[in-house]
Amino acid sequence: MPEQKIEQLEAQLNDFDRTARDKALQSLIEATRGTWPAPVPYHVNMHCHTFYSYNGYGASPAMIAWRARKEGWGAAAICDFDVLDGMDEFLAAGDRLELKTAVHMETRVFFPEFATQEINSPGEPGVYYFMGAGFVRTPPEGTPEAETFHQLRLASERRNRELLQRVNDYLRDCTLDYDADVLPLTPAGNATERHICEAYYIKSKKVFPERQQWTAFWAESLGIEKEKVDSLYDNPPAFSDTCRSKLMKKGGPGYMQPDAGTFPTINEVIAVARSAGAIPMATWLDGFSEAEQNLEELLKTQTAKGIAALN
Incomplete structure (x- = not known):
């Protein structure tokens, strides 16, 4: 062949x-x-x-x-x-x-x-x-x-939707719809934080079609240098890692401290x-x-x- x-x-x-x-x-x-x-x-x-x-x-x-x-x-x-x-x-x-x-x-x-x-x-x-x-x-x-x-999947989706809303509230100029923007990136609806970051990458390229605009938006939103952000422009996995670290992990606007009831x-x-x-x-x-x-x-x-x- x-x-x-x-x-x-x-x-x-x-x-x-x-x-x-x-x-x-x-x-x-x-x-x-x-x-x-x-x-x-x-x-x-x-x-x-x-x-x-x-x-x-x-x-x-x-x-x-x-x-x-x-x-x-x-x-x-x-x-x-x-x-x-x-x-x-x-x-x-x-x-x-x-x-x-x-x-x-x-x-x-x-x-x-x-x-x-x-x-x-x-x-x-x-x-x-x-x-x-x-x-x-x-x-x-x-x-x-x-x-x-069964609840593992349902609880994960609930946490994701709540996280997405917090990040949307923070970003304002580039927001996602969980059902329309995130779920289509998955084969069976089990989205993760990385899927959400991928969706932000895709959406932001549409909202900010010029590279300079895109870089300026994410430099301000992520709190890092424009040169660093520019290096992420054509590197979706690296962008996702940075986005997740800055926006969704401890200290980021999307983070919510878990407690005894968050997980089984x-x-x-x-x-x-x-x-x-x-x-x-x-x-x-x-x-x-x-x-x-x-x-x-x-x-x-x-x-x-x-x-x-x-x-």
């Missing part, structure tokens, strides 16, 4: 239409089977975000599986925030590509035993980044775990993981927070809850 056709099919792997992705993957497999490199056992990436939460390259589960096999990875795993939307597609693609795969999920929880201490979310006492590793299904319908899992408890999400065949997994930041400095107490508390792995 000509290389140009291969590239066209690879681009189709990121289509928001699952049927289009499946057809593209099948065509790629038929055209290239027998040319794939032997997997390298320790050449792995077990924490790939897909476009179901956010991927800077817009990569679908099928694309990640394809690239992993094409490049000879020994194994690959996807890990999206709050959802398992890519699970079936990724596991199926792994089977078709003879690739070892796993599906993880990442979310934030409230850790009552460390309610007054920073753990792995800087500036947010009691808030904890948590993972489930090796999901093979979603929680059984009609169970408390299924309801907790760690026990509730551990139950979600177990009900879906996954391993409850602790996550580690850098060892400098108050809780992480007291490593023995932290690990004892985690293992007592049934957490069985550390990322």
Whole structure:
């Protein structure tokens, strides 16, 4: 198959239409089977975000599986925030590509035993980044775990809409509509702060069509030098990182300090993981927070809850 056709099919792997992705993957497999490199056992990436939460390259589960096999990875795993939307597609693609795969999920929880201490979310006492590793299904319908899992998505959307309103109020001259500007950037409606930043990038190019206008607006809004802003003009991922840091994180106009009711408890999400065949997994930041400095107490508390792995 000509290389140009291969590239066209690879681009189709990121289509928001699952049927289009499946057809593209099948065509790629038929055209290239027998040319794939032997997997390298320790050449792995077990924490790939897909476009179901956010991927800077817009990569679908099928694309990640394809690239992993094409490049000879020994194994690959996807890990999206709050959802398992890519699970079936990724596991199926792994089977078709003879690739070892796993599906993880990442979310934030409230850790009552460390309610007054920073753990792995800087500036947010009691808030904890948590993972489930090796999901093979979603929680059984009609169970408390299924309801907790469902609420992860709903709560994330509610926080996003509230954040967007605060940032809109601050920017004034460049505002977004969540439904019209943000959700179309997602394949299944699970937007993140990065999608919101991407939407601001797109909208601001329309509101300020001249580069000089665009640069002046964002220099003032973000509180950074025009030269720095100008370097972001043709670099959407870098713009999103800067926008998110300045407008949505602690100290920014869009930020709202979380409390004990913002996220589900760690026990509730551990139950979600177990009900879906996954391993409850602790996550580690850098060892400098108050809780992480007291490593023995932290690990004892985690293992007592049934957490069985550390990322």
